[in-house]
Amino acid sequence: MTTPKRVFNFNPGPAALPLEVLEQAQAELLDFKGTGMSVMEISHRSKEFEAVIQTAEADLRELLGIPANYKVMFLQGGASLQFAMLPMNLRAAGASADYIVTGTWSKTAFKEASKLGTARAAANTEKEGFKGLPASLDLDPNAAYLHFTSNETIHGVEFFTEPTPPAGVPLVCDCSSDFISHPIDVSKYALLYAGAQKNAGPAGVTVVIVRDDMLERTPANLPVMLDYKTLAASGSLHNTPPAFAIYMVRLVFQWAKKMGGLAAIEKINRQKAQLIYNAIDESGGFYRGHALPEARSIMNIPFRLPSEELEDTFAKEAKKNDLIGLKGHRSVGGMRASIYNAMTVQGAEELVKFMKEFQKKNG
Numbered sequence: 437m438t439t440p441k442r443v444f445n446f447n448p449g450p451a452a453l454p455l456e457v458l459e460q461a462q463a464e465l466l467d468f469k470g471t472g473m474s475v476m477e478i479s480h481r482s483k484e485f486e487a488v489i490q491t492a493e494a495d496l497r498e499l500l501g502i503p504a505n506y507k508v509m510f511l512q513g514g515a516s517l518q519f520a521m522l523p524m525n526l527r528a529a530g531a532s533a534d535y536i537v538t539g540t541w542s543k544t545a546f547k548e549a550s551k552l553g554t555a556r557a558a559a560n561t562e563k564e565g566f567k568g569l570p571a572s573l574d575l576d577p578n579a580a581y582l583h584f585t586s587n588e589t590i591h592g593v594e595f596f597t598e599p600t601p602p603a604g605v606p607l608v609c610d611c612s613s614d615f616i617s618h619p620i621d622v623s624k625y626a627l628l629y630a631g632a633q634k635n636a637g638p639a640g641v642t643v644v645i646v647r648d649d650m651l652e653r654t655p656a657n658l659p660v661m662l663d664y665k666t667l668a669a670s671g672s673l674h675n676t677p678p679a680f681a682i683y684m685v686r687l688v689f690q691w692a693k694k695m696g697g698l699a700a701i702e703k704i705n706r707q708k709a710q711l712i713y714n715a716i717d718e719s720g721g722f723y724r725g726h727a728l729p730e731a732r733s734i735m736n737i738p739f740r741l742p743s744e745e746l747e748d749t750f751a752k753e754a755k756k757n758d759l760i761g762l763k764g765h766r767s768v769g770g771m772r773a774s775i776y777n778a779m780t781v782q783g784a785e786e787l788v789k790f791m792k793e794f795q796k797k798n799g
């Protein structure tokens with residue numbers, strides 16, 4: 437067998453997965469644990485699948501240090517469905533929720549919540565171009581919850597310490613694109629959610645971590661597939677779950693444990709990000725980062741070149757060098773290097789080498 441071609445994958449999501457994870461999935465694809473079937477072909481109520489979903493949860497609990505009074509759910513509909521499910525479950529009729537708006541994703545979450553009831557922007561950095569973290573927050577002490585997006589995937593702005601809500605206001609976080617990229621203190625949160633396809637697996641499963649007392653807020657009349665309380669009580673098995681995607685996130689959690697856990701992973705993530713930010717900062721203005729230095733994401737690095745023509749050429753030539761997925765989101769323009777957990781230090785080094793050569797030729 438010839439070795440399959442693997443590129444340096446800087447895609448923002450779906451994104452690169454660890455090679456070992458893909459190899460294990462491949463090795464187990466035709467005969468999962470001696471069943472003579474693929475994990476895609478077995479019942480979600482079988483003991484084999486039960487073991488998959490239970491170890492997925494146990495490993496995630498270990499990685500993040502999730503306290504016992506929290507439930508872990510594996511749901512469908514993406515992080516985008518959580519934009520709606522969250523206010524449907526946690527915001528009582530007539531109540532208002534606070535949103536910190538720091539980029540496209542928190543803006544979208546805020547918009548969805550506004551359709552369904554009352555939401556307020558506790559801060560909004562759009563006028564400043566979504567480049568940084570808010571200087572101050574205008575917080576409602578009676579808010580149903582305070583929502584923020586820990587890493588803005590498109591604008592490359594990341595919170596490294598949680599905002600502090602007023603006493604008694606639950607903190608909620610969309611951590612889709614920095615999920616399991618560094619340790620967090622889960623006990624500070626009432627609810628966290630993350631689509632798997634950025635940092636933790638394939639598209640199709642969304643992890644929701646919720647503190648037990650929040651489940652008492654779910655109103656009685658919600659459709660069952662939107663009802664946290666029922667979904668949590670069923671152990672994510674009210675209906676057929678996205679079984680293969682859950683199997684894949686389990687492999688990623690096991691890989692993350694083998695890497696030494698989230699503190700070890702954060703160290704590598706910081707090293708990769710530093711390499712690329714240094715290349716930007718040392719380019720004498722040829723490369724310009726989008727985010728302000730104090731808000732720079734260690735997951736997504738959007739940057740511009742002197743002209744759009746050069747940006748097009750950069751993307752094309754990078755591709756020829758097996759550096760894939762570097763074109764930025766149309767709303768920011770330019771380039772974006774997404775360097776999730778599965779991106780290796782070597783990948784970041786290759787990108788930096790290419791950036792330097794490209795500048796020498798075109799600067």
Ligand SMILES: *Cc1c(COP(=O)(O)O)cnc(C)c1O
Binds near residue numbers: 515541585589
């Ligand atoms: C990608 C992304 C989303 C949307 O995720 P879907 O799973 O496609 O709905 C939401 N929030 C953040 C921070 C994201 O990066």
